[in-house]
Amino acid sequence: MANDERRATSTEDVLTKIDPQEVIDLALALGNIDSPTGSEGPAGQFVFDWLAKNSFAPKKYAMIPERFNVAATLPGTGGGYSLIFNAHLDTTLRSDAEWSARDPKDPLYHSAWVEGDSIYGDGVVNDKGPMAAFLVAAKAIRDAGYPLKGDLIVSAVAGEISREPIDEWQGPMYLSKDLGVRFMVTHGVVADFALVAEGTGFGIVGIEPGKAHFKVTVYTDGPRYYTPYLPRPTEMADSPNAIVRAAAVLAEFEKWALDYQTRNTYRGENGTIVPKASVNAIRSGYPFNVTSAPQIAAFYVDTRILPGANPMDVREELRGVLRRVGVPGEVELYVYRPGFEAKGAERLIDTIKRCHAATFPTPPAIVADAVTSMWRDTNAFNEVGIPAISYAPRAQSHAATKSFKLKDLTDAALVYARIAMDLCDQDRPANVPLGAHINRNIAGSVSEARSGRR
Template structure:
């Protein structure tokens, strides 16, 4: 049987009922990021994958936080492939009409916290590999399923995995792109900007410097600024800032029980996206230069910028792979065969603003892309994935496994 017929057989062998059942079980296991809650789901995955005959290893990244690394060895002499996905999820907020941990299914979607980001892809990897086994296809290259922790903390699980020497020639990261082939995404950083004022009672506020009022000038300037870096249209389109937290008050503890005193401290925490060819420190320097320009018109504006890195939080770099790379073309071809139409490819919005473990894998010398089910209903109440996209992703993964490793 030639490779194309093997790929067709593998895609046809995907068991959608088994896939939905696995995904429901995964959704019902709470695995919030950075909460020490990922141990249970890692142990569940170890048991499930061991029953498929895979070689399975739990890597303890932090206490009771495990990567589950499973491998189906090939016969030798072939290209190896890693399917990488994170098991940690965001917390469930307000506004849900479904049980976030119920794994409810209707005619169109499966619901649950983390189902889009990204347990659907994690389960689809397994279904794709099971389909290859079911079709009786013998592979030459190894297949590695890397179910990791801590992606939402900047990829601590994948970095740990790489430090342990786990590698493959090619990779797919199944972050939710609505089954688009993402070949370029921004780097992601988090930082804090603090404005320092001078407190006075409101009776003599003219003598003071209101840190909050100064921050109201900084925020629109920050939102409107453009970063330095390579002058390419697709790169320029990656660069942006989003402010998520603001605090103001007195002193480093932001005391707020005496509002008749001008705030002498106001801070924002923000996330920024930057392009290949830039570094987090370059972004910080651009912001410091912006503040310096503003100080020429407002000498009382005093501010500092600090990157949040180290500790449990890592920085995710920008990612880019050539559109004509073999693994990209395999995914595009598999999507075309399974779905019957061309996928979106390249710097696809809004997914190009993600930070993903693809950056860490690429920096380690592996070649791959980001392609996964879900996306349009990501990070919102009643998070869900369309069943059609889930099933198609599993079939695409099955084909890509065969075409890469057979």
């Protein structure tokens, strides 16, 4: 593309194409499509249709037909870095999750609305609002005719929010990370960098932990006592009821969990990880037959682990919890997903900082420890070698309020447009290895040798 053609369309020409109301309306439309993990299809189809309607050429990437990812490319003219914008389609709570939330049908989890200067809804803040922002930003770049040198890819993926197969809960409805970013990238959606538009309060997050899920099973060593024959008193750890024994184990677990997160806290250049552990499910007995003490109980543990940590070491620590209480049992690792610190992301980080400064009066926010202590799809990109950073507005209260300021959402579209134009117009040499790949130096050495022979 000739330089005079590139100058004919300026950054400001693109920014004036961004209609704040369009960003809000798209966020509302997406937020009002209820798409809990496992039921992302209608939201994915909406994004696909929106992209097609706006002259993109979207494609579906599906391990399972009804749970597909969507991506579309704004092709560059050549010679620039490529960038993936990414957000997820799935939301956190199913309306039938009666044993997870006191009111699983709360509209805050299943719809979206504007009230005053804020937009509300779990689906908007996590993660369809930022998705709307980068979709409108990409549309503005295309509508303005801005000639990017590198490709810009927009993507919307399934299965970011954990839903993992365990026990009798098996099959496609219980898959998550494996059919989202990882599947999309390994089937052709590759770029030099990825920006994951997940809430950071417009801070830059370049490190996130992995996760390990464990099933801890507790046994009794006596008969299955009929209630009238139940012996008392006993210590909790010696109870003939597995539920009571599990309570003793849980008390010790809570002590362990605090110690675990304290001694494994990591403070680095890209952020702080406080890896926490929590018991988030428990089962024993049958509510339709409560006349006898159960001999078995199980609880299920979500544990965050540092990048590079071995989940088998955590398993051994949980076995130690059982030993200290003196209760027989087993610890099963049933999910392991590694965490990463982004490598080779310096160019993307510098670009974000520069474009942030052009959009906001203050530098990127200092990110709270909790934000750098959660699993996001940056891990999936970094694992396959694509340097990835999280950067987006964040809910005023992620746990309760679940809302964005409208201006934060519309400003996100402006800064995303700037980031895309800046990064994709930076000159890219030939043969650039994947910056986050563990073996990038091998490809880099061959590229250097080839350059030396010219």
